[in-house]
Amino acid sequence: MLDIKWIRENPAALDAALEKRGAEAQSSRLVALDEARRSHVGLVQALQERRNAASKEIGKAMAAKDQAAADALKAEVAKLKDELQAGEAKERELDEELKHALSVLPNIPLDEVPLGADEADNVEVRKVGEKPDLGFEPKEHFELGEALGMMDFERAAKMSGARFTILSGPLARLERALGQFMLDLHTGEHGYTEVNPPLLVNDAAAYGTDKLPKFGDDLFRTTDGRWLIPTAEVPLTYMAAGEILAEDELPKRYAAHTACFRSEAGSAGRDTRGMLRQHQFSKVELVSVTTPETSLEEHERMTASAEAVLTRLGLHFRTVVLCTGDMGFGAQKTYDIEVWLPGQNAYREISSCSVCGDFQARRMNARSRKPGDKATRFVHTLNGSGVAVGRALIAVMENYQNADGSITVPDALRFYMGGLSKIEKTA
Known part of the structure; x- marks a missing residue:
């Protein structure tokens, strides 16, 4: 399997190597898949950070005997939990999609390998x-x-x-x-x-x-x-x-x-x-x-x-x-x-x-x-x-x-x- 980090940094090299093998260019699709995955991972991380912060604020609200604020925060945490579950499921889907796309990609020929069709x-x-x-x-x-x-x-x-x-x-x-x-x-x-x-x-x-x-x-x-x-x-x-x-x-x-x-x-x-x-x-x-x-x-x-x-x-x-x-x-x-x-x-x-x-x-x-x-x-x-x-x-x-x-x-x-x-x- 090829390294997606290398593909992000060398898209033209990947496509040139695939052309040598008689295959179509793939860098744009793979980079787009990776960007979608990375963007979604960022959203999930933001949800996790907000849930953790809200959980801590519940304790502070309870200590201050502000029941209304505590109840609102609890409702927010419950909603965040549902959003996180959906977000993590989507993250697994995006991970699997990228993994499959990479798994059917052939290896990169060394420069010394002769060019040819068959x-x-x-x-x-x-x-x-x-x-x-x-x-x-x-x-x-x-x-x-x-x-x-x-x-x-x-x-x-x-x-x-x-x-x-x-x-x-x-x-x-x-x-x-x-x-x-x-x-x-x-x-x-x-x-x-x-x-x-x-x-x-x-x-x-x-x-x-x-x-x-x-x-x-x-x-x-x-x-x-x-x-x-x-x-x-x-x-x-x-x-x-x-x-x-x-x-x-x-x-x-x-x-x-x-x-x-x-x-x-x-x-x-x-x-x-x-x-x-x-x-x-x-x-x-x-x-x-x-x-x-x-x-x-x-x-x-x-x-x-x-x-x-x-x-x-x-x-x-x-x-x-x-x-x-x-x-x-x-x-x-x-x-x-x-x-x-x-x-x-x-x-x-x-x-x-x-x-x-x-x-x-x-x-x-x-x-x-x-x-x-x-x-x-x-x-x-x-x-x-x-x-x-x-x-x-x-x-x-x-x-x-x-x-x-x-x-x-x-x-x-x-x-x-x-x-x-x-x-x-x-x-």
């Missing part, structure tokens, strides 16, 4: 590795998985509907191996603390991590009002909610391997074959909580940690910086890591690493304090996929496929596969 305007930062020369016409992951008899979309659809998959045998183990490998890498070498968080969160957690109200349609809600997490970013980041963290203990770095759930609202007709876009999928998420001075450096570090997963797996990928029109709602700057899929003859996103500044921290009141200081300030938060496990499975299958339909297990995963070097169809 993914066509993203800027490549680097390429790592080379596209594999398989020597035969590569198949897509779902063709390989179904031929192996270890990837079943039909049975999954019978029990759950579209966009679900059943993995079995060595292919199910390969997905599990990928998640274990990623967690071991991030906790053992990259300094992240492993967390096993809840998969269900309340409104406050979803709102505090900018998923509500903007993305309510893309979430699954339970009958008791909780939300299935769309990513472990939500519980990992919300661990800092309401806290005052010691800055000499920052950054806090967390990693979690969880199931994730998304309704994929608005994605009808996109990636309908295979596992690329599922309602339920597995992901290793990285979250950092740090200071304003170190958040950009932490962003580069987090992106490098995610890239290391693909490098260890021997996968070719490229990293792009998203343009203003393609960037996520809560991000100041985002790197997407796109892995090469031979079966599709295309790069596909496998990780997205974002620095959010204090955007989420304001929503969830997450602050920090320097040693010896009394004052606090909002922390900066970052999140990134380290990486999407299901998409990593797709990438391994397509890049390590053999002409006979078998899949070679990458060296980095063989320990987790019990020494298995190749996945083949069983008789």
Whole structure:
């Protein structure tokens, strides 16, 4: 959430930032809402002051045995009480109206973020590795998985509907191996603390991590009002909610391997074959909580940690910086890591690493304090996929496929596969 004080002082900067994102100017409306709220707060405060003063005057009138004056003052206090109740109710309405208006406002892109309308305007930062020369016409992951008899979309659809998959045998183990490998890498070498968080969160957690109200349609809600997490970013980041963290203990770095759930609202007709876009999928998420001075450096570090997963797996990928029109709602700057899929003859996103500044921290009141200081300030938060496990499975299958339909297990995963070097169809 953006600071209304900053918006009042920088209306042109806000509108310029929204224009970069392809959104309409909002400063005039927001400033007007804030002025109406502030003006009404002043009226309520004046009513409170008069009520307090009149209450004291009642005592003086009674002491002077001026019953008529005391009765008049009592009548005034009673009227003021009614006016205050109505005024406070109106104040809550104005507060909520401004809060909602701010809650649907996207974050401000950093000046270094390239201008653009959509993914066509993203800027490549680097390429790592080379596209594999398989020597035969590569198949897509779902063709390989179904031929192996270890990837079943039909049975999954019978029990759950579209966009679900059943993995079995060595292919199910390969997905599990990928998640274990990623967690071991991030906790053992990259300094992240492993967390096993809840998969269900309340409104406050979803709102505090900018998923509500903007993305309510893309979430699954339970009958008791909780939300299935769309990513472990939500519980990992919300661990800092309401806290005052010691800055000499920052950054806090967390990693979690969880199931994730998304309704994929608005994605009808996109990636309908295979596992690329599922309602339920597995992901290793990285979250950092740090200071304003170190958040950009932490962003580069987090992106490098995610890239290391693909490098260890021997996968070719490229990293792009998203343009203003393609960037996520809560991000100041985002790197997407796109892995090469031979079966599709295309790069596909496998990780997205974002620095959010204090955007989420304001929503969830997450602050920090320097040693010896009394004052606090909002922390900066970052999140990134380290990486999407299901998409990593797709990438391994397509890049390590053999002409006979078998899949070679990458060296980095063989320990987790019990020494298995190749996945083949069983008789």
